[in-house]
Amino acid sequence: MTEKSNTLNIEVHHVTRIEGHGNIVVRAxxxxxxxxxWQVPEAPRFFEAMVRGRSWxxxxxxxxxxCGICSVSHSLAAIKAIENAMGIQVSQQTDRLxxxxxxxxxxxxxxxxxxxxVAPDLLGQKSVVPLAASHPDLVKTVIGLHRLGxxxxxLLAGRMTHPVTFKPGGFSSLPSEAQxxxxxxxxxxxxxxxxxxxQAVLSLADRLPAFTRDTEYIGLVDGQSYTFYHGAIxxxxxxxxxxxxxxxxxxxxxxxxxxxxxxxxxxxxxxAVGALARFNLNAxxxxxxxxxxAKAFGLKPKNCNPYFNTVAQLVESFQIVEHALxxxxxxxxxxVKSETPKVAPKAGEGTGAxxxxxxxxxxxxxxxxxxxxxxxxxxxPTNQNHANIQKDFEAFVPxxxxxxxxxxxxxxxxxxxxxxPCVSCSTHFLDVKFV
Amino acid sequence: xxxxRVAIFDFACCEGCQLQVVNLEEDILSLxxxxxxVEWREAMSDHSDxxxxxxxxxxxxxxxxxxxxxxxxxxxxxxxxxxxxxTMGGINKLKNNFDLKEVRQAVYGAxxxxxxxxxxPTRALDEIVKVDFKVHGCxxxxxxxxxxxxxxxMGKTPVIPTYPVCVECKKNEVVCRYEFNEICLGPVxxxxxxxxxxxxxxxxxxxxxxxxxxxxAAASDxxxxxxxxxxxxxxxxxxxxxxxxxxx
Ligand code: SF4
Ligand code: SF4
Ligand code: SF4
Numbered sequence: 001m002t003e004k005s006n007t008l009n010i011e012v013h014h015v016t017r018i019e020g021h022g023n024i025v026v027r028a029x030x031x032x033x034x035x036x037x038w039q040v041p042e043a044p045r046f047f048e049a050m051v052r053g054r055s056w057x058x059x060x061x062x063x064x065x066x067c068g069i070c071s072v073s074h075s076l077a078a079i080k081a082i083e084n085a086m087g088i089q090v091s092q093q094t095d096r097l098x099x100x101x102x103x104x105x106x107x108x109x110x111x112x113x114x115x116x117x118v119a120p121d122l123l124g125q126k127s128v129v130p131l132a133a134s135h136p137d138l139v140k141t142v143i144g145l146h147r148l149g150x151x152x153x154x155l156l157a158g159r160m161t162h163p164v165t166f167k168p169g170g171f172s173s174l175p176s177e178a179q180x181x182x183x184x185x186x187x188x189x190x191x192x193x194x195x196x197x198x199q200a201v202l203s204l205a206d207r208l209p210a211f212t213r214d215t216e217y218i219g220l221v222d223g224q225s226y227t228f229y230h231g232a233i234x235x236x237x238x239x240x241x242x243x244x245x246x247x248x249x250x251x252x253x254x255x256x257x258x259x260x261x262x263x264x265x266x267x268x269x270x271x272a273v274g275a276l277a278r279f280n281l282n283a284x285x286x287x288x289x290x291x292x293x294a295k296a297f298g299l300k301p302k303n304c305n306p307y308f309n310t311v312a313q314l315v316e317s318f319q320i321v322e323h324a325l326x327x328x329x330x331x332x333x334x335x336v337k338s339e340t341p342k343v344a345p346k347a348g349e350g351t352g353a354x355x356x357x358x359x360x361x362x363x364x365x366x367x368x369x370x371x372x373x374x375x376x377x378x379x380x381p382t383n384q385n386h387a388n389i390q391k392d393f394e395a396f397v398p399x400x401x402x403x404x405x406x407x408x409x410x411x412x413x414x415x416x417x418x419x420x421p422c423v424s425c426s427t428h429f430l431d432v433k434f435v
Numbered sequence: 436x437x438x439x440r441v442a443i444f445d446f447a448c449c450e451g452c453q454l455q456v457v458n459l460e461e462d463i464l465s466l467x468x469x470x471x472x473v474e475w476r477e478a479m480s481d482h483s484d485x486x487x488x489x490x491x492x493x494x495x496x497x498x499x500x501x502x503x504x505x506x507x508x509x510x511x512x513x514x515x516x517x518x519x520x521x522t523m524g525g526i527n528k529l530k531n532n533f534d535l536k537e538v539r540q541a542v543y544g545a546x547x548x549x550x551x552x553x554x555x556p557t558r559a560l561d562e563i564v565k566v567d568f569k570v571h572g573c574x575x576x577x578x579x580x581x582x583x584x585x586x587x588x589m590g591k592t593p594v595i596p597t598y599p600v601c602v603e604c605k606k607n608e609v610v611c612r613y614e615f616n617e618i619c620l621g622p623v624x625x626x627x628x629x630x631x632x633x634x635x636x637x638x639x640x641x642x643x644x645x646x647x648x649x650x651x652a653a654a655s656d657x658x659x660x661x662x663x664x665x666x667x668x669x670x671x672x673x674x675x676x677x678x679x680x681x682x683x
Pocket of ligand 1: 065068448449450451452453492493517518519520521525526572573574575
């Protein structure tokens with residue numbers, strides 16, 4: 001960093017890849033902010049164009065590859081859209097096991113984010129590696145929980161990344177009752193470990209910057225649960241909900257010259273999706289331990305501090321484990337029944353939405369009578385957050401511009417990281433160029 | 436002798452293969468004891484221009500990627516392609532089936548002309564530079580990666596199966612997907628994954644690329660037996676192996 005005649009230039013450069021190769025650019029002169037930009041120059045991959053001409057049976061295999069971390073969410077959103085287009089009904093068992101698989105992704109993703117990425121920030125380290133020496137117990141807890149998420153996923157989805165058991169209509173293979181009971185035991189054992197992680201973060205919570213900006217939060221709501229899978233689109237700005245099939249009227253995408261990713265706005269110039277949004281919309285339906293964790297952090301709806309997204313992720317980690325235990329109970333009570341999804345393709349258009357760990361994810365496809373995909377529209381959570389990150393920057397930078405440039409840089413990196421745009425995205429912010 | 440210096444880089448991809456490295460959990464620490472990680476943007480802030488082994492994930496889709504890849508090649512003694520995107524272009528190659536102007540139009544509409552949305556046909560690493568070793572799969576199998584790195588460090592050549600997935604599948608005593616009237620790419624796909632997908636009731640979609648010894652005769656026997664043709668295979672073959680020709 002050089003400071004010439006009170007000019008401050010911060011450029012956090014070419015920092016990452018898909019869903020978040022991001023740059024931060026700040027320019028200020030004599031304490032006056034001249035330019036604040038959150039740029040997204042990721043290499044575009046054109047999935048919406050690439051699925052055209054592919055069979056309905058191959059769609060989830062393709063779109064899963066949009067993101068290695070959210071591959072279950074992408075597969076499920078696609079399958080829901082295909083089922084919607086072709087009028088395919090699934091059994092209650094399939095529904096439950098899909099939600100159970102989806103939670104495995106939450107475990108992997110939230111622990112990765114809170115444990116590997118945010119904890120080092122709070123402890124003043126540049127990565128999780130030095131923590132292995134300074135905080136061995138914490139690292140052990142994080143690795144154990146992450147491993148639990150992976151094994152959970154492998155059992156239900158057939159792999160740790162890019163599921164192979166999901167098909168329109170059902171599953172290609174099912175876990176046995178014994179395997180489900182074993183998973184249940186391990187989840188029970190995981191709860192105290194989660195508690196340890198939450199305590200560790202709680203003891204550092206005062207290091208989360210106190211920045212708030214009134215924001216519109218959007219997510220799925222069903223009026224009766226903390227939903228990640230079913231429901232319509234809700235907003236903290238209004239009581240009305242919008243059916244998933246009309247998602248385009250919510251996201252209002254536009255292309256910004258700063259970005260290869262599309263941006264989104266609904267009632268205001270920008271909105272946020274993700275754990276904090278879900279919490280702000282659905283906190284009333286949290287399970288007991290999740291509610292207790294929220295209370296311990298003083299997290300109450302509506303919270304408008306983006307740095308608290310990480311806390312909301314921890315709260316959700318309890319929620320998914322508690323709900324997973326109930327789901328397994330229900331599946332076992334009914335008995336695991338083998339089912340062979342037998343579905344025939346049909347012409348039509350359909351939409352599917354799920355809450356991915358980073359926020360609401362929408363897929364829409366149209367098919368011809370043979371089930372060949374004619375067109376697709378995919379709306380990804382990280383993209384919906386980009387405009388909001390920009391607005392946060394615009395509000396926050398003037399408040400902190402007089403501080404030490406290193407600190408400004410760190411606070412902005414932490415802000416982007418709080419949105420959890422993607423694993424590499426976040427860590428890449430450590431690679432900073434000062435002009 | 437000092438440990439080999441290892442750097443990890445990524446190009447256009449989903450990052451799932453790097454995630455498999457993270458998924459090694461505790462084992463990653465024992466691997467790190469054998470090597471000296473000097474650059475891994477994903478997990479470290481350090482940056483280095485000098486390394487012995489470069490591990491690269493992702494495909495090449497932009498002119499600036501080509502220059503960066505060539506620079507990495509010049510600096511590295513050993514270059515490893517990590518995952519289908521890097522070894523054969525992977526899912527990104529589907530794009531090459533379309534006119535690229537039209538692809539940009541389809542995704543970005545009127546804004547498609549903006550310079551930063553530029554794209555080129557997808558290429559695998561070895562279409563541009565020499566690749567010393569390929570770790571197959573979408574995603575890779577992290578145990579296989581660990582074994583390969585250990586081999587390379589000991590100066591041995593890692594052994595990757597040249598036979599098709601069907602061989603592993605038969606060992607697992609799985610009912611063949613063709614019995615369910617499905618198209619499975621097992622007969623022509625390189626083994627090494629333990630027939631992961633057929634073992635979970637899903638067809639092989641070819642994520643490890645063509646087997647060197649695909650046993651074409653057996654494959655066409657399977658096709659004949661179940662009344663399928665090579666044409667039936669082709670649509671699914673395009674998913675991961677791009678526009679490569681069907682093996683003779
Ligand atoms: S090979 Fe597959 S898992 Fe690996 S980066 Fe490419 S798309 Fe992702
Ligand atoms: S065709 Fe597929 S399912 Fe059948 S034996 Fe080969 S790999 Fe297994
Ligand atoms: S079975 Fe086929 S698609 Fe599945 S992991 Fe193996 S090579 Fe890849």
